[in-house]
Amino acid sequence: MSTQPDLLYTEEEEALRAAVRDLLTDHCSPADVLARTASGTPHDRGLWKSLAEGMGLAGLLIPEEQGGHGASHREAAVVLEELGRAVAPVPYLTSAVVATEALLACGDRELLGRLASGRTIGALAVGLHTAPGADLRPVHVENGTLHGELTGIADAAAADVLLVPADDGGLYAVAADAVTVTPQVSLDLTRPLATVTLTGAAGRRVGDAAPAVRRALRAAAGLLASEQLGLADWALTETVRYLKERKQFNRPVGGFQALKHRLAQLWLEVVNLRAAARAAADSLATGEDTDITVAVAQSYAAPVAVRTTEEALQLHAGIGMTWEHPVHLYLKRAKADSIAYGTAGAHRASLAALIDLQAPVPA
Structure with missing residues (x-):
């Protein structure tokens, strides 16, 4: 009989959070992110080196015997919360x-060791919109080389190696310099998308594509909820701070009853999102009821993150509508995340199937 999970943060998780937040405070301020997105070079290589090599966070999920830290999805979720906040x-x-x-x-x-060091960046060549269990769009294998085009690949421009599913059922590791990566227009400037074109690219088969991709996308959907929690938590915290400082009729705007009600509702939703995200991370770590818990988390997380960032933009009034204020970065990330690894609707449909909840029959 399974025990009730403890979703509270442990002392080690809080220490990890503090370390990551300190690093991001020093090297990833909103002004820094705004400047980087405006420059057309969204990936922050220096910050990645500090996170991956300096703090060793790239190898959290990799066992120690394979060069990683042997931590769990709970610790990775804490890192993603802080990355979402920034x-x-x-x-x-x-x-x-x-x-x-x-x-x-x-x-x-071999590849796990390289990813754990942080010196190699990997990307799964599956569209960011793909939900766990969805049909894949594999490339064609011909005479031992890979041919095809894949769209909507997140962070492909930063990757050193791409993991490409092929029509022979295999998952192939392909060097980034063996493919053509073409940037796509993306709403979220902090997680750019690209089209990957393979024209006779050489690849090394690392395993079977179907189980590997399903495992990867399930973990992605579950831990994405922690990133969405970080987005929502920042948006709510900053909005409360702003409304306490902003005055109208010689009193803080946050003192108006109508705005208090809106903020209270957002607070309740963020609290519930935290519970859902923590449950998903714990379920991935323990392997208990994982499909159901991930589906629940993503059914709830995307709408809350979008609504909280939309409210933040509105409640910041005129300044929130400016390019110089960072709230638009959070809203764009929340909107992009709302279709990443399956929409909330797709996850609700998946959840209904998992618990055998039939749709109502039309009268």
């Missing part, structure tokens, strides 16, 4: 979670 332009989710989970399913020790 809307950090680093490929942590795509490399340290998604690509890593795919390789863990395949058992490829």
